[in-house]
Amino acid sequence: MYRYFSEIFSGLWSLIVGMRITLVEFFKPNITLHYPHQTVKMPARYRGHIELIADEEGKPRCVVCGMCEKACPSGCITLEGEKPEGSKKKVLTSYKLDFTKCSLCGSCVDSCNFGAVEYSKEYNLASTRKEDYHFDLLKRLEDRHS
Amino acid sequence: MTEPIVLQPDETFVLNVGPQHPATHGVLRVKMTMDGEYIYNAETVIGYIHRMHEKMAENRTYSQYLPNLSRLDYLSAMAYSHGYVLAVEKAAAIEVPERAEYIRAITVELNRISSHLVWFGAFVLDLGGFSPLMYAFDDREQILDLLEGITGSRLTYCYFRFGGIYNDIDEDFIQGTRQFIKRMRKALKMYRKLVTTNIILIKRLKGIAPVSVDMCQRYGATGPVARGSGINYDVRKNEPYSVYSDFDFDVPVFTECDAYARYNVRMEEMEQSLRIIEQGLDKLPDGPVNPEKKPKAIKLPPGDYYSTVEAGRGSFGIRIVSDGDKNPYRLKLRTPTFSNMHLFDEACRGMLIADALAFMGSLDLVIPEMDR
Amino acid sequence: MTLTFLNIFIAVVIAIAFVAANAAYLVWCERKGAGFIQRRPGPTENGLWGLLQPPVDGIKLMTKQLMIPGGVDKIVFIIAPVLAMFPTIISFVTIPFSDQIVAHNMNIGLLMIFVFGSMSAMALLMAGWSSRNKFAMISSVRAVSQAVAYEIPMLVTTITVVMIAGSMDLMEIVHKQGGGFWHWNIWPLQNGLFNVLMPFSFLIFFICSLAETNRAPFDLGEAESELVAGYHTEYSSMGFGLFFMGEYANIVIGACLTTILFLGGWDCPFGLFPGVWWFLLKIYFLIFTFIWIRWTFPRTTIYSLLNLSWKVLIPISLFNLLLTAGLLKVF
Numbered sequence: 001m002y003r004y005f006s007e008i009f010s011g012l013w014s015l016i017v018g019m020r021i022t023l024v025e026f027f028k029p030n031i032t033l034h035y036p037h038q039t040v041k042m043p044a045r046y047r048g049h050i051e052l053i054a055d056e057e058g059k060p061r062c063v064v065c066g067m068c069e070k071a072c073p074s075g076c077i078t079l080e081g082e083k084p085e086g087s088k089k090k091v092l093t094s095y096k097l098d099f100t101k102c103s104l105c106g107s108c109v110d111s112c113n114f115g116a117v118e119y120s121k122e123y124n125l126a127s128t129r130k131e132d133y134h135f136d137l138l139k140r141l142e143d144r145h146s
Numbered sequence: 147m148t149e150p151i152v153l154q155p156d157e158t159f160v161l162n163v164g165p166q167h168p169a170t171h172g173v174l175r176v177k178m179t180m181d182g183e184y185i186y187n188a189e190t191v192i193g194y195i196h197r198m199h200e201k202m203a204e205n206r207t208y209s210q211y212l213p214n215l216s217r218l219d220y221l222s223a224m225a226y227s228h229g230y231v232l233a234v235e236k237a238a239a240i241e242v243p244e245r246a247e248y249i250r251a252i253t254v255e256l257n258r259i260s261s262h263l264v265w266f267g268a269f270v271l272d273l274g275g276f277s278p279l280m281y282a283f284d285d286r287e288q289i290l291d292l293l294e295g296i297t298g299s300r301l302t303y304c305y306f307r308f309g310g311i312y313n314d315i316d317e318d319f320i321q322g323t324r325q326f327i328k329r330m331r332k333a334l335k336m337y338r339k340l341v342t343t344n345i346i347l348i349k350r351l352k353g354i355a356p357v358s359v360d361m362c363q364r365y366g367a368t369g370p371v372a373r374g375s376g377i378n379y380d381v382r383k384n385e386p387y388s389v390y391s392d393f394d395f396d397v398p399v400f401t402e403c404d405a406y407a408r409y410n411v412r413m414e415e416m417e418q419s420l421r422i423i424e425q426g427l428d429k430l431p432d433g434p435v436n437p438e439k440k441p442k443a444i445k446l447p448p449g450d451y452y453s454t455v456e457a458g459r460g461s462f463g464i465r466i467v468s469d470g471d472k473n474p475y476r477l478k479l480r481t482p483t484f485s486n487m488h489l490f491d492e493a494c495r496g497m498l499i500a501d502a503l504a505f506m507g508s509l510d511l512v513i514p515e516m517d518r
Numbered sequence: 519m520t521l522t523f524l525n526i527f528i529a530v531v532i533a534i535a536f537v538a539a540n541a542a543y544l545v546w547c548e549r550k551g552a553g554f555i556q557r558r559p560g561p562t563e564n565g566l567w568g569l570l571q572p573p574v575d576g577i578k579l580m581t582k583q584l585m586i587p588g589g590v591d592k593i594v595f596i597i598a599p600v601l602a603m604f605p606t607i608i609s610f611v612t613i614p615f616s617d618q619i620v621a622h623n624m625n626i627g628l629l630m631i632f633v634f635g636s637m638s639a640m641a642l643l644m645a646g647w648s649s650r651n652k653f654a655m656i657s658s659v660r661a662v663s664q665a666v667a668y669e670i671p672m673l674v675t676t677i678t679v680v681m682i683a684g685s686m687d688l689m690e691i692v693h694k695q696g697g698g699f700w701h702w703n704i705w706p707l708q709n710g711l712f713n714v715l716m717p718f719s720f721l722i723f724f725i726c727s728l729a730e731t732n733r734a735p736f737d738l739g740e741a742e743s744e745l746v747a748g749y750h751t752e753y754s755s756m757g758f759g760l761f762f763m764g765e766y767a768n769i770v771i772g773a774c775l776t777t778i779l780f781l782g783g784w785d786c787p788f789g790l791f792p793g794v795w796w797f798l799l800k801i802y803f804l805i806f807t808f809i810w811i812r813w814t815f816p817r818t819t820i821y822s823l824l825n826l827s828w829k830v831l832i833p834i835s836l837f838n839l840l841l842t843a844g845l846l847k848v849f
Contacts, residue, residue: 008830011345015815021340022277022555022814031284032558045313047298073210105213105304106312119298161652169743183656183820272743274734274817280556346735346815349822499656500819503744 047104048120052095052137058145060138061116064090068108068117074101077108092138099125099133158186161499165194169272169503172513176490176506178499185502188494190487192517199518203477208234208444209308211477216302218481219515222261222458224254227306232387233453233464234308237446246310246435247389252426253293253305255419256323259330260289261458262412262419265510269409270341272507273350278341285333292322308444310436320427327420334416342413351406355505357493358403365492366485369460370415371509374408376401381456388455392429393422405508412510445472459483459510483509483516526611533610540770541763542572544805551809582755587650590752594648599750599757602641602764605634606771613774614689616784616794627688628676631775635730638768639665642732642739645761646749657748660820661739664729667824668736671831672726675719678835678842679703679779692783702782713845715838720780722831724804727772729823732765734812741817773804 033040042048052060064081076098081090109117127133164175173194179187199218203211215230216223228250235242263286267279290300296319297305297312305312341347362372372379380397382390398414400407446468454463460482467476486509494502546561546568553560561568586592612627614620624630639662646658682703683691695701704720729736740748750761777783777800784797818826 014343014345018340018344018814019810021336022810025277025281025557026551026554026810028557030557030559034559034562043295043298045296045298046294071210073206073213103213103217103302104299105302106298107210107213110307110312159652161656168746180652183660270816274737274741274743275815276552277556277813280558284557340814341816344815346818346822350816350819498819498821500738500741500744500817 042121042123046119046121046123047106048122049099049102049104049125049135050097050108050117050137051120052092052141053116053118054141054145058142060092060095060141061114062092062095063114063116064092065113067111067113071107071111073105073107074103076101095137097135097137099135100130157181163503164191169506170513171268171511174487174511174513174516178502180499183498183500185494185497185499188491188502190490192487192513194517195514196517197514200477200479203474205473207472208446208474211474212307213302213304216304217514218479218518219261219457219459219483219512220301221264221512222254222257223301223303224250224257224305225455225457226462227304228254228388229453229455229457229462229464231306231308232455233451233466234444234446236453237449237451237466237468238308238444240309241437242309243434243437244389244431245314245433248426248430249311249315249435250306251389251393252315252323252423252430253296253303255422255426256289256293257303258458259416259419260286260293262416263289265412265458266337266341269507269510270347272503273347275341275347278337281333281336281340285330288322288326288329292319292326295319295322307436307440309440310434314435320430323423323427327424330416330420334413337413342410348406350501350504351404351409351508352402353404353406354501355405355493355497355508356403357489361489361493365489367460367489368482368485369456369458370408370411371460371486371489373397373399374411374508375403379461381454381461385454387453389426390422393425395422395425405504408508443472445470446474454480457482459512459515460486479518481515481518483511483513487511487516529611530607533607537607537610537767537770538763541766542576544766544769545575545762546572547805548809548812551806552813555810555813576759579756579759584755584757585752587752589650591648591650594644595752596757598641598645598648599753599760599764601644602638603760603767605637606764606767609634609771612688613771614692614778614783615797620689623687623689625685625687628680628686628691631771632673632676635768635771636665636669638764641764642749645753649749649752651752653745653747654749654751657739657741657745657751661732661749663820664732664736664738664823667827668726668729668831671722671827671835672730674832674835674839675723675726676779678719678839681839681842681846688778688783692778692785695782696785702780702785704780713838713842715834715841718834719838720776722835723780724776724807725826725831727776728808728811729827731768731772731808733769733808735815735818736823737812737817738820738823769805769808770801773801773808776804777801 052062055061062079062081064079066079069077069079077096078098079092079095081092083090106119109119125133158179158181161178161180162175163178164170165173170176175191175194177189177191178185197217199214202214206214212227212230215226218226234240263282267282270278293303294300296315297303357367357371357375359375359377361367362375362377367375368379376399378397378399381387382395383397395418398411398418400410446466448468448470450465450467452463452465454461456462461480462482463480465478465480466474469475490506490509494505497505549571550560550568561571564570564574586595609631612620612624612630614623642661642665643658646654646656646661649655679691680686683694685691685694695703704717732739740750742748745751750758753761777797781800784793786793786796
């Protein structure tokens with residue numbers, strides 16, 4: 001009999017304690033971010049899709065060694081380069097990123113010995129067409145510098 | 147899967163729970179033969195999200211396979227990468243700087259807390275309480291922000307590299323983590339008051355879904371499920387790897403074998419993880435986080451290698467068979483959820499459907515990890 | 519005669535409007551309340567503080583296709599949502615909001631509300647049965663056993679109050695409690711009787727009205743993590759909408775009854791300016807408590823629910839009934 005009543009009262013008490021906690025939370029301020037109206041600043045190390053880095057003249061630093069292409073687990077990167085006449089270094093002619101396959105692992109940036117690729121801070125990426133994510137990074141670099 | 151031969155009583159019906167059902171948290175399907183509200187027989191059907199992670203390993207170099215490890219168990223991705231890099235480092239005899247090992251331990255434990263917080267929220271949501279989920283996610287958000295600050299990603303970290311880590315931690319992370327420890331201790335007290343001691347929750351979990359020691363051993367259950375049944379086994383204590391032997395922490399073991407015991411094991415584990423993180427931050431040595439000569443193209447000497455770690459859900463084992471090539475010859479992942487889940491078929495017979503789903507929640511299933 | 523009929527007709531129209539407005543805006547309140555408890559803003563996008571959300575939701579529900587799945591028992595399937603909504607509207611006819619504001623006062627008003635109130639269990643059973651869905655089936659069976667188990671303590675506590683008031687007329691019950699909060703039935707001491715169990719009776723009545731309205735922590739009928747959506751799994755469009763509104767209308771009825779039986783109806787706590795605003799204040803406070811409870815606790819299971827009813831609520835309420843009868847006889 002004693003256990004019967006003590007269980008009722010301890011049970012009731014635990015419910016009251018729970019309700020007090022939610023009431024306290026009720027009067028606390030909101031903690032959510034109202035997304036389309038407010039946006040987050042990405043941390044410095046945020047890994048977005050990759051972008052080429054330009055040197056002082058606005059030309060890509062890439063030397064077309066192809067390490068990133070090899071390192072990529074999903075084969076998202078295709079790059080081409082050619083040697084202009086009279087020059088020792090190769091010049092980048094196209095750098096294509098298929099972002100639909102990319103899993104943002106960062107192997108490409110890791111593998112680059114020349115510091116030629118970086119992460120962008122872009123995260124608002126949404127589209128209904130697959131082709132929108134076949135990025136031409138060389139063109140994006142030129143657009144940024146012109 | 148062969149059909150178990152059962153004599154059906156006249157008045158049973160088959161209830162198809164899943165692959166899309168709110169309680170299965172993923173694409174798991176359970177065919178339940180019901181007698182009224184009681185489960186007569188249950189059969190779990192898996193494979194809806196099989197992505198051939200093991201086969202993919204055979205077509206990739208060792209470092210190309212790193213991102214895959216984060217995609218097994220998206221809630222405690224760090225521990226899985228840890229298991230993999232440990233296996234490869236052991237095989238290729240790569241030295242890891244001490245600082246890197248400490249950072250690994252700290253991040254893995256942070257990740258374990260975040261994983262348990264998701265479980266906590268989702269479990270109480272399974273039981274019908276919504277608000278604890280939101281509070282748990284608020285706390286988890288702090289962890290994700292901290293980890294995002296150092297790794298650049300929120301779930302699929304891909305932070306560990308062979309011989310070290312991707313990036314050193316900074317002062318912000320250390321300060322943030324110390325603050326988080328304080329905050330989390332307060333939050334755990336709040337969860338205790340709001341959920342753990344709640345009479346409704348106790349009535350729902352105490353004595354529900356007993357899993358015997360024998361059953362755990364037969365199915366190879368590990369982690370909180372085994373520890374809730376009184377098996378004192380934690381890879382971090384029993385076969386210390388990395389720098390875990392330097393830390394002073396307890397392994398919570400409950401002998402009640404019921405869902406409430408499994409619940410308590412995980413709640414205790416969060417406190418223990420906080421202790422490990424605190425000690426890790428105190429003891430954190432200076433120095434480099436990567437070996438001087440970064441290993442580039444890794445080729446393992448021919449042989450058979452195995453390493454195991456304690457992930458959020460139990461012991462995660464990884465076996466690599468190498469023939470000396472730059473790709474593994476065969477790679478086998480031993481994931482804890484796969485073993486833990488198969489308890490369900492046997493243990494849920496004769497339960498009410500509500501209890502069975504509470505049982506499923508207490509097993510803490512992550513379906514992509516099971517199907518891999 | 520014609521006048522009475524017209525009166526009732528107007529009253530029903532007003533009741534429907536009141537119920538619909540309440541149901542729509544209680545959803546908004548529920549979402550806001552849940553939001554604040556979980557430290558998020560709740561609906562904000564439509565209108566100021568999301569106040570336009572209910573009409574927008576209503577339009578959305580109405581413009582959706584009304585799906586009738588193959589193989590259902592069509593007639594029962596269509597009648598069920600109507601039956602879920604209809605009795606609650608009728609119940610409003612006899613609820614006195616204040617001295618003057620009552621559609622049609624009856625001397626057996628309380629009985630009428632209970633008669634119509636138990637019809638909603640019937641609606642759930644019909645919905646679950648006719649849907650030809652196993653989840654809906656289990657849910658409706660649960661809902662009925664729950665309704666049966668909780669009707670008993672609820673009625674027993676109500677009889678206690680009826681014995682004290684000596685009438686089933688809701689106006690009369692409120693009048694008996696008039697003149698300050700110390701006269702309310704919730705307190706142990708009124709009309710010269712000292713009955714310690716009255717606060718517990720209030721609690722029992724409140725718990726029962728939670729269970730009767732299928733609210734958390736007793737929402738076994740629509741336990742969404744177990745039974746997907748329970749009895750209304752197969753309903754779409756306004757079929758679902760009617761169930762939804764019926765649920766909220768039931769909450770309002772439950773709050774009204776609790777207020778009338780235990781909290782003195784439209785009576786002011788300090789004996790001054792009694793009026794409809796006190797009534798509304800009391801019912802909305804109770805409704806807030808409904809919401810608050812829902813977002814705090816996990817769900818019970820069917821056996822602990824039945825245990826609670828048969829082992830705790832019924833014995834205590836029966837004991838209170840005997841005690842009250844004894845006290846009334848002695849004094």
